[in-house]
Each structure stands twice: as C-alpha cells, then as structure tokens.
Amino acid sequence: MRYWMYFTITVLLLGGCTAGSQVGSQAQTSQSNRERLYDDVRMLSETFAQRNTNHRGVLNDAGTWVGDRLASMGYVVNLEQVNKQKPERGFNVIAELRGTTRPEEIVLIGAHYDAEIDTPGADDNASGVAAMLELARRFADAPMDRTVRWVGFTNEENSNSKGGVMGSFAHAREAKNRNESIVAMMSLEMLGFYDETPGSQQYPFDQSMAARLGMDLPDTGDFIGVVGRFEDRRLIDAISASMRASERANVVDAALPAMVRAIWRSDHGNFWLAGYNAVMITDTSEFRTPHYHMPSDTIETLDFERMEGVVDALEVAIRDLATLSPDE
Numbered sequence: 001m002r003y004w005m006y007f008t009i010t011v012l013l014l015g016g017c018t019a020g021s022q023v024g025s026q027a028q029t030s031q032s033n034r035e036r037l038y039d040d041v042r043m044l045s046e047t048f049a050q051r052n053t054n055h056r057g058v059l060n061d062a063g064t065w066v067g068d069r070l071a072s073m074g075y076v077v078n079l080e081q082v083n084k085q086k087p088e089r090g091f092n093v094i095a096e097l098r099g100t101t102r103p104e105e106i107v108l109i110g111a112h113y114d115a116e117i118d119t120p121g122a123d124d125n126a127s128g129v130a131a132m133l134e135l136a137r138r139f140a141d142a143p144m145d146r147t148v149r150w151v152g153f154t155n156e157e158n159s160n161s162k163g164g165v166m167g168s169f170a171h172a173r174e175a176k177n178r179n180e181s182i183v184a185m186m187s188l189e190m191l192g193f194y195d196e197t198p199g200s201q202q203y204p205f206d207q208s209m210a211a212r213l214g215m216d217l218p219d220t221g222d223f224i225g226v227v228g229r230f231e232d233r234r235l236i237d238a239i240s241a242s243m244r245a246s247e248r249a250n251v252v253d254a255a256l257p258a259m260v261r262a263i264w265r266s267d268h269g270n271f272w273l274a275g276y277n278a279v280m281i282t283d284t285s286e287f288r289t290p291h292y293h294m295p296s297d298t299i300e301t302l303d304f305e306r307m308e309g310v311v312d313a314l315e316v317a318i319r320d321l322a323t324l325s326p327d328e
C-alpha cells in the first residue's frame with residue numbers, strides 16, 4: 001500500500017456499503033492451507049525482509065522465489081521487466097491459466113511483492129502474495145472458461161518506485177498496448193490484520209457524512225474490504241456477492257468517488273488509468289493497523305484463521321469471474 005501523496009478531500013456521495021456474512025460457518029478448514037499461508041508470509045517477511053530498492057538483490061530474489069513457487073505448481077512463469085532499457089529496475093512475475101472457451105478474456109489477480117524500506121511487510125504485502133500463491137495453487141490443475149493471470153508486482157511502494165515505474169504501471173500499459181481484454185483486475189493489498197475491538201476501524205472520510213448518506217460502516221476492524229470507484233460497482237457487487245456466498249469472510253464493499261485518493265493507493269490504480277475495471281481487496285491498511293509501514297509489521301500481528309477464510313472466499317469469487325454464465 002502506497003502512502004498518502006495527497007491530502008484527501010472527501011466527498012460524500014459515497015456508494016452503498018453493506019456488512020456481509022459470518023465467518024467460518026460451514027467451512028472445511030484445512031490446517032495445511034493455513035500453514036502454507038504462514039510459511040509463505042514468513043519467507044517473504046523474514047528471509048526476504050529487505051525486499052526494497054535499497055536492497056535490489058533481495059527484492060529480485062523475492063521475485064524469483066515467487067516465480068519458483070508458481071513454477072512448482074506447474075505454471076509457465078514469465079518475468080516482465082518494468083523498463084526494458086533498464087533491467088536493474090526489476091521485474092514482475094507472471095503465470096497464466098489459459099482459458100478454455102474465452103481465453104482472450106482475462107481475470108487478473110495481482111499482489112505486490114516489494115515492501116517499504118525498513119519494514120518487513122508481513123501484512124504489506126506478504127499477506128497478499130501468500131494469498132495469491134495459495135489461490136494459484138488451487139486453480140493450477142483446472143482451467144476455467146476465461147484466462148486467469150497471476151501477477152507478482154514489483155516497485156509498488158513509493159520508496160521503490162522512485163526514478164522508475166511501478167511494476168503494475170508497466171503491466172497495465174503493456175496490456176493496453178496489446179489491446180488485452182482484462183475483464184476484471186483484483187489487487188490483493190494487505191489481507192492479514194484484524195481487530196475485534198469496537199472503534200478499531202477508521203475511514204478516509206467523514207463518518208457523520210457517511211451516516212447522513214445512509215451508509216452503515218462498521219467501526220470494528222474485523223472485515224475484509226472490497227473497494228473501488230463508482231465505475232467499478234458491478235465488479236464490486238459480483239466479487240462481494242461471491243465472497244459472501246462462500247460464508248468464509250465478513251465482507252464490506254464500497255464503491256467510492258474516484259476523488260477519494262485513498263482508494264487509489266495500490267496496483268489496481270494503474271489498471272484504472274489504463275481503462276480497466278479493477279478492485280482492491282484490503283484490510284484497509286492504516287485505517288485499521290497500527291503497524292502500517294512500521295518495523296512492527298510482523299507475522300505475529302496477523303490473523304491466519306481469517307486470512308484463510310478470505311482466501312476461500314476469493315477462490316469462489318475468482319471461479320465465478322472466470323466461468324461463463326449460461327447467458328454469456
């Protein structure tokens with residue numbers, strides 16, 4: 001998650017936000033799934049703790065490791081240089097599950113594998129990468145109607161994108177140049193921090209105004225957010241409906257005016273700039289966690305039970321997005 005580059009103005013035509021279903025009801029929890037998430041977060045946040053542009057070798061090693069994990073699942077992995085003239089600027093890691101009936105239509109799931117300087121980034125964003133890897137594993141042997149593309153992005157954080165480009169900017173630009181039909185983009189951006197204390201959840205806009213507009217936003221930070229612009233409303237609705245149907249995650253969705261700057265602060269923003277619909281899946285970053293961009297963003301602060309639920313819910317959402325409905 002990038003930090004604030006602009007002071008947020010808040011506008012208050014906020015879209016509907018609704019709280020969703022219960023966590024954990026009929027779920028089949030698998031200890032091994034949760035352990036895999038834990039192991040992957042530990043690898044990124046401890047072994048590759050310094051995955052930033054002050055330690056380019058570590059950052060690239062982290063990317064190589066993400067690629068190796070995808071390759072071990074049977075994917076063909078491609079590395080995409082963010083700047084072809086300057087390979088030292090780093091690379092994205094890409095794997096695809098090619099669609100069977102509509103391969104030209106792409107559902108893109110991305111997570112940035114870099115971390116802000118001097119923070120281990122367990123939540124930001126080892127959690128998102130671990131979730132992406134677990135999802136990629138679950139889909140690896142079963143192609144869907146549409147193509148599912150997994151991307152580990154580099155250089156998302158402000159400190160790492162200085163003097164270069166964000167990995168997601170490069171990917172979105174190239175996709176647009178190739179005229180690719182990305183029908184949905186999902187940025188997995190901080191999925192692991194939850195707080196059941198009343199009052200633990202803040203927002204980048206005025207709550208009383210939200211209330212006047214009939215929005216009922218929880219003040220307890222125990223949910224996963226599905227966030228986008230007004231223009232992404234249909235995609236937000238589809239993803240949150242699928243996630244709720246899984247009964248594995250407490251989902252709050254929000255379609256907000258594009259001028260709320262806080263909603264741009266991850267890789268999906270570059271897909272918006274390229275003309276695609278995209279959403280961010282997030283624990284809401286510093287509006288909930290006190291460890292945002294701090295050395296204390298460690299694995300011990302994360303809730304792996306809830307994270308596993310979010311992964312289960314996302315699996316349903318991706319499956320639904322990548323499957324043609326009968327009328328399509």
Ligand SMILES: [Zn+2]
Pocket residue numbers: 001002003116124157293
């Ligand atoms: Zn960040």
